[in-house]
Amino acid sequence: MKLRSDPEYGVTESCCLGGDGLEIDSVNGRYGGDVSRPLSTPLGRAISVAVAAVALVAGEARGQDLLVPVPAPSLDDRVAYMCPIHSDYTSEVEGRCPRDGMALVRATPFDVRDYTMQFSTEPRVVEAGEPATLRFAIHHPGSGELVRDFAMVHDRRYHLFVISQDMAYFEHIHPEQDPDGSWTIDITLPRAGYYKVLSDFVPSGGTAQFIARPLVTRGYTGDFASDSARLVPDTGFTKSVGGLTATLTLDPPTFVAGLYGHLNFFLRDAATGEPATDLQAYLGAFGHTLILNEDMSEYVHSHPIDLSAGFDDEAGPMLFMLPMGVDPETLNGGPEVTFDALMPAPGRYRAFTQFRRNDVILDFAFTFEVAAAE
Numbered sequence: 153m154k155l156r157s158d159p160e161y162g163v164t165e166s167c168c169l170g171g172d173g174l175e176i177d178s179v180n181g182r183y184g185g186d187v188s189r190p191l192s193t194p195l196g197r198a199i200s201v202a203v204a205a206v207a208l209v210a211g212e213a214r215g216q217d218l219l220v221p222v223p224a225p226s227l228d229d230r231v232a233y234m235c236p237i238h239s240d241y242t243s244e245v246e247g248r249c250p251r252d253g254m255a256l257v258r259a260t261p262f263d264v265r266d267y268t269m270q271f272s273t274e275p276r277v278v279e280a281g282e283p284a285t286l287r288f289a290i291h292h293p294g295s296g297e298l299v300r301d302f303a304m305v306h307d308r309r310y311h312l313f314v315i316s317q318d319m320a321y322f323e324h325i326h327p328e329q330d331p332d333g334s335w336t337i338d339i340t341l342p343r344a345g346y347y348k349v350l351s352d353f354v355p356s357g358g359t360a361q362f363i364a365r366p367l368v369t370r371g372y373t374g375d376f377a378s379d380s381a382r383l384v385p386d387t388g389f390t391k392s393v394g395g396l397t398a399t400l401t402l403d404p405p406t407f408v409a410g411l412y413g414h415l416n417f418f419l420r421d422a423a424t425g426e427p428a429t430d431l432q433a434y435l436g437a438f439g440h441t442l443i444l445n446e447d448m449s450e451y452v453h454s455h456p457i458d459l460s461a462g463f464d465d466e467a468g469p470m471l472f473m474l475p476m477g478v479d480p481e482t483l484n485g486g487p488e489v490t491f492d493a494l495m496p497a498p499g500r501y502r503a504f505t506q507f508r509r510n511d512v513i514l515d516f517a518f519t520f521e522v523a524a525a526e
């Protein structure tokens with residue numbers, strides 16, 4: 153099946169994150185309006201309130217008697233419903249994101265400050281091959297209070313990625329929340345070294361956060377700067393894992409920094425060569441992809457931009473990643489799964505992509521080059 157063309161969506165499809173910060177794409181105002189309309193009014197109101205206030209002050213300075221009421225911005229002017237994945241999609245009313253079908257969460261989309269994270273390990277120095285507990289406590293950037301409420305995003309409230317510096321080791325795991333509000337998970341790292349620990353969550357009332365922390369095990373003697381991965385781009389984009397063969401096609405064939413590209417996967421049964429149409433939903437989607445560059449300074453988290461099963465989108469309504477109101481366990485996906493992604497800088501990137509089939513999570517890693525924009 154065909155994807156809806158990009159112009160339908162505009163150019164703001166996926167959330168793109170770099171460094172420890174959150175980058176919010178500009179709103180282009182062309183999202184399908186049948187689900188909910190883009191929200192420009194609260195921001196617009198806030199701006200007009202500011203303009204009115206300036207006018208009043210200026211008027212007073214000139215000694216005029218201006219009786220322009222200047223209402224203080226209420227909480228409602230700052231709170232909206234936003235897509236937890238596409239933080240640039242906001243709405244005044246509850247509903248779902250027209251691009252991925254995610255339930256909108258109540259949030260303050262115009263407050264883009266990073267939340268504060270306390271990351272600790274038990275034991276304090278982690279030993280390779282020995283179990284360790286990772287603990288995360290999230291604090292509000294303004295009040296400093298511990299955050300206890302998190303939005304459900306892709307079936308979980310906290311997603312965690314652990315990647316070794318050479319990018320050979322990749323884990324996508326889900327910490328559990330302790331009664332005190334912090335999050336913990338036990339992990340055994342395979343060998344001494346430097347790891348990147350990436351937290352992905354949406355605090356209730358805040359925007360999507362994607363926060364990286366280093367983890368260095370005992371016995372690591374390398375130099376962090378010079379030990380970064382030396383990624384070698386794949387020459388063939390077909391790999392088999394656990395009975396599933398994935399062929400990746402990049403569109404455009406060479407990604408360009410700063411421009412959206414598509415990662416098109418075609419999946420086959422490795423034994424028969426037949427197209428695989430029995431993908432299972434995993435965390436509310438038919439695949440997950442995390443893309444990192446060589447020195448792990450840039451990372452992009454992407455989900456499929458539609459459901460690759462049995463929809464004709466040429467004339468129909470805007471596609472959802474999963475149909476609303478349907479139990480994901482009753483659905484099958486494949487053989488095509490497409491992710492979109494925007495790589496912020498040129499260089500070599502590795503995409504870690506996960507599919508679920510026969511109740512097993514299958515991890516694929518593909519490495520490719522991203523060219524500099526002309």
Ligand SMILES: [Cu+2]
Nearest residue numbers: 308311312324
């Ligand atoms: Cu996850």
